[in-house]
Amino acid sequence: MTQLELAREGTVSKEMRLVAQEEGVDEEFVRQGVAAGTIVIPANKNHQIGRFCGVGKGLRIKVNANIGTSPDYGDMETELEKLRVAVEFKADTVMDLSTGGDLGAIRRAILRESPIPLGTVPIYQAGIEAIERREAIVKMTADDLFSVIEEQAEEGVDFMTVHCGVTRSAIERLRRQGRVTDVVSRGGAFLLGWMVHNEQENPLYEQYDRLLEIARRFDVTLSLGDGLRPGSLADATDRAQVEELLILGELVERAWEAGVQVMVEGPGHLPLDQVAANVQLEKSLCKGAPFYVLGPLVTDIAAGYDHICGAIGGAIAAVAGADFLCYVTPSEHLGLPNPDEVKEGVIASRIAAHAADIVKGVKGAWEWDQKMSQARKSLDWEEQVRLCLDPDKARRLHYQHETSGTACSMCGDYCAMELVARFLGTAPEKC
């Protein structure tokens, strides 16, 4: 049985119990959320997970880091290093988006090493194998695609992005819409090319029950991909995007009927004032299924610093109800990230997630800030460093300039904390 089925019959599974412990919430709260579909616990029956992760309503906002090779860069060692970095800086999940090298070997190595849930986009492997074996993506068969999905599910992949909503009707809406950047989803582009060339419906849509059967067997959480997500502010919240979301909403209900855990993916590029509306739309059209957003990026012009741009959009989305933030790295729009950029991306998303956790009253979030502020007030630098997201960087920045007293080099002897403590007589021990 899947987590969804267990929850429905009233069972609190080990996974639900561990998620509840980790979040500091009631087991019954988690069980009810999983049963209702507002919480998913990506946990393939064949994957040994060290740190389970619940995604959804009432839980801490989660962060995903994309890793994986491209045809131009990356190898197994580099990707395992990215995995290590992502885990160290507390990504909650990783996705292996490899498209270069031995895809199966890289994925299996990541699965073995990863203590956190792993996601994939099976159409990548299916498309690339079609190029290798049949000379073109468009020569891929539906069976090719489903056999890759089954292979990855059997190996233990915990969640899979499947672009089931890139249907012929959605592509037709896209054509009538007209866009600046058309389709920017790689998986969406693979499918669109296949469908247009073969004049056939998307096999992930047409044979959705087949997909559900595989997902149910291994308890793979489906992440319904937004192949038609906007790739520029100009294309945001347009008819093609919303058409696809309407379809995904229907597919969410079919997944629930089949006992399959499911979440929904969202943009992408959105003007800041459209972020909350996109979250509300998903929650409404998809009946509260967890929402997994990429960024969102609130401007198109921040390449080199898109992790910052994504943190702005991510924080706003999370406060509005998004549950799961896919990080964006400084390399976005420019190239494949290296391990340093993976780190930057994870930290930026974690700041966004935490800013939202505070507002949402997530257990422990406020207390963390309170502790930091108390350490700041008492000029306890070791405690401040310890409480940071990146203690090594905080230590380096603090100690890079010598100081004459107990304050930092920003103010030296003119530290407001010290002055005021003295004048108001509120001096903590260290002052």
Add this chain to the structure above:
Amino acid sequence: MTQLELAREGTVSKEMRLVAQEEGVDEEFVRQGVAAGTIVIPANKNHQIGRFCGVGKGLRIKVNANIGTSPDYGDMETELEKLRVAVEFKADTVMDLSTGGDLGAIRRAILRESPIPLGTVPIYQAGIEAIERREAIVKMTADDLFSVIEEQAEEGVDFMTVHCGVTRSAIERLRRQGRVTDVVSRGGAFLLGWMVHNEQENPLYEQYDRLLEIARRFDVTLSLGDGLRPGSLADATDRAQVEELLILGELVERAWEAGVQVMVEGPGHLPLDQVAANVQLEKSLCKGAPFYVLGPLVTDIAAGYDHICGAIGGAIAAVAGADFLCYVTPSEHLGLPNPDEVKEGVIASRIAAHAADIVKGVKGAWEWDQKMSQARKSLDWEEQVRLCLDPDKARRLHYQHETSGTACSMCGDYCAMELVARFLGTAPEKC
């Protein structure tokens, strides 16, 4: 006459004309905003400014970079380098917050070199000179303080932070409030110490007319400082903060009566869902005077990455109506920034400002993103790099991994842009 007085009598000054040109708005729009007090143009009569800057309603969101020495770090050369970096990455103004070395010499050098408006916090110099000459900040006299203000005004400082709202009544509210981090404003701490020790009212409040007379004479824009701003989320929007804002609102009106340009400073540390409320409160209590926010920081725990945290808060504040973002650097809470961190801070704030400009319909903002997206669609890398905030970094990230085709190393041959252009027949020339 000040810009405010000129605008009121119906004159469009050279400064108003240049601001209007720069913004692509009507001269009369700028004049009316200056006359109404909703726009300020910091421009001391004695400062040769190369790039004028209008701050306020209907204009592009502006970004300030704080530079300046501390007793522990920085010297004239380093600060001039920070100025150069801030200007290169398009800060709209800089503030010299020096508290170490020869304060006058550093300020005058920055004034000479700076093509953009310069702000200061005169209480720093006054307090430090009191320590040097009279052995303690508390021995500073009101005349000492006003003579520093006059000296800096005469030299050409364009705007000055003056913590006029740290009154005895506000300190009393602070005592009754109780806080985690008491007072974190350095200028606020200097004044509070002086007031508590001497049992006297804040001279900047008590002799506000004297301040207005000096400001009017040189057309120094007053930036009414928030000495009691919250230094932690726990202290956000508390009674001490709001008491000070009530006082600042009254002082805004007195400045306008005296023909003096004025803006108001704001937090600081705020939970994300309090940011918009703080902007609305300022706009309401201060009758639409421009709002100049520090960050705001939406969590206390992001030291090392507070520029990202400040970008989140800044974007939300700007969309809500804040006009002017003071940057925060990665060194915030840890030490004085070096030039690299100044650059990081400016860019993060500019992303926040631009994300808001798009939403606010600022002229040219949307078009910039549109151009970038078109360059992206056509895989025109040189144009993409040119349109970035930091072309050198974008170029480095793009070219750090070799690519086999025209796409970037993220997707290589599987670039969605290329695939879709081919399949949909929308290929731009480069594809």
